[in-house]
Amino acid sequence: MTYLPTRRAFLKKSPLLIAMLSAVPVLATGLKAKKTIILRSSWQTVNIGDIAHTPGVLTLLEDYFPQADILLWPSDVGDGVEQMIMHRFPKLIILKTEQQKESAIKEADFFLHGSAPSLTGRKELERWIKASEKPYGIYGITYPGVYGFEEDREKFNPEDIELLTKAQFAYFRDSVSLEFARKIGVKCPIMEFCPDGAFAVDVKDDQAAISFLKTHDLADGKFMCVIPQFRFSPWWEIPAKKLMINEKKNDYNMKMKEHDNAPIREAIIAVVRQTDLKILIVPENETQVHIGKEMLYDPLPEDVKKRVVWRDHYWLTDEAVSTYARSAGLFGLEMHSPIMCIALGIPAVVCRFEEQTSKAAMWKDIGLQKWLFDMDTPKDVAGIVPAVLDIAKNPKSAKAQVVKAQQFVKKRQQQTMAVLKEKLYAKS
Structure with a gap:
């Protein structure tokens, strides 16, 4: 599925991004104004798994929100990663400058924290919350995600409890993280398992x-x-x-x-x-x-x-x-x-x-x-x-097991994207 060649609605709202988007075709007259989603992702480039989170979630957003403008807020898209992502998602907007990020925060409708080893984008999430009352969600993280020795594994930032609780949804990519969040007192109204975004990755060379x-x-x-x-x-x-x-x-x-x-x-x-x-x-x-x-x-x-x-x-x-x-x-x-x-x-x-x-x-x-x-x-x-x-x-038997897992993953992807749609289009 491809994006419609349209951006006028977003450009009208966001003059600071006009120069960045000048080469993108604009919205045909009469079409409905689109929603805009910030995806906070792209944590590092020295790990193909950390890279995969981003194109995976982008594929889901493309499939389920073809009319939306998607703005990627990355930590790192160097070393050829930006070129790889843009080859697959040519209509994507990558936020690079502080001016672009500030404008995006003002104009976007939803902040989506992508799959990650922890609440990696905490600072940017806090920045979003401080700037407005607009909704946000967490999509497929491990929590607390401390890569350490036994004494370190349950360390977490106490402020995360409020951040996760006030989200429209807090999806965890493994059941252990989900139970840990419940144990420490996270009370998000929708708190469930969600497959890692990398399950949807389809970039190829x-x-x-x-x-x-x-x-x-x-x-x-x-x-x-x-x-x-x-x-x-x-x-x-x-x-x-x-x-x-x-x-x-x-x-x-x-x-x-x-x-x-x-x-x-x-x-x-x-x-x-x-x-x-x-x-x-x-x-x-x-x-x-x-x-x-x-x-x-x-x-x-x-x-x-x-x-x-x-x-x-x-x-x-x-x-x-x-x-x-x-x-x-x-x-x-x-x-x-x-x-x-x-x-x-x-x-x-x-x-x-x-x-x-x-x-x-x-x-x-x-x-x-x-x-x-x-x-x-x-x-x-x-x-x-x-x-x-x-x-x-026994390759046939093994692949049959894979198909069952795929079916489960795809069902959860559909369900979680339906929740995102509900929250994105909810009345203020």
Whole structure:
């Protein structure tokens, strides 16, 4: 579905944005004035999952609100992400300057906090509330979303209780977060589970994916993707973030890296030796490029290594989606690549640990408990290789499980978008 070539109603209300939108066709005479939604999203670009939240929610807004003007308020759309998003959503307006943001706050009808690892856009939400009495909603977050040691996991900003309570709706992307919000006293009138926005992502770069797969002799449907991870993503390794090394987290990573990645490596070996499938080791975030080589590829037996490809550079969400769509399945220690796979009809196993927050609970919430494994539970760890092999050897059965999960996700998307429509068009 495409946007109608129309913006005059919004331009009349928002003269400060005229220069920014001068190239966009205007509203035909006689058509109904449109609503305007601010989407607060796009948290960082070094993680294809964080990138995926935005085009996912944009796809839902495009499908359910084709007449609306959507304004994206990002934290970061650099490193080619803006170009990727605008290629898919050419009518989108990205707010960049303070003048544009101020004008958007005055003229928009609704503020939608997109899917995120926590209430990431708190400051901008507070700015919206301070400026007006206009409605806002939270769409698919983990809460509190603290990536830390056990003593840190229930830390939260007490002011969040009021922010979440006064929202038109507060949707959480996992049931654990929903229960936590209730426990601390959040009383939002609509407080429910909502699938992560990345379930709707449909950006693609088929050309890049096909070229890479051809270069590495990976045929469609004849390879599985694998993702490594440490307990804590070592963001301090990325120069652009300008972070000091967290010694406590780094030490824990070193302590647990073999414990966590060895079962994934064993699954790689089992797939290669027991099926005709190949393996492609890929990153979900930029730090996982070297982790994949160190923890998964280099230690493999030579007979296995011959049918394993290590992707030696980071990529963006569109190429990842086009690659996953051509795979036989995915397994590993991350969350959002599996989400993208399920959206594409591709089976995916999630292996998780407490330090990643409660987000993995959404696999249980959408009916994929059999593909969810806790790395700190020996019985779960023992089940990883059998589950991966079952997907590899019984693709029809695995895809039938995916279809059931897809149906549940799509139903919740429809229901939550219906609520947004009700709140957007409610009388003041």
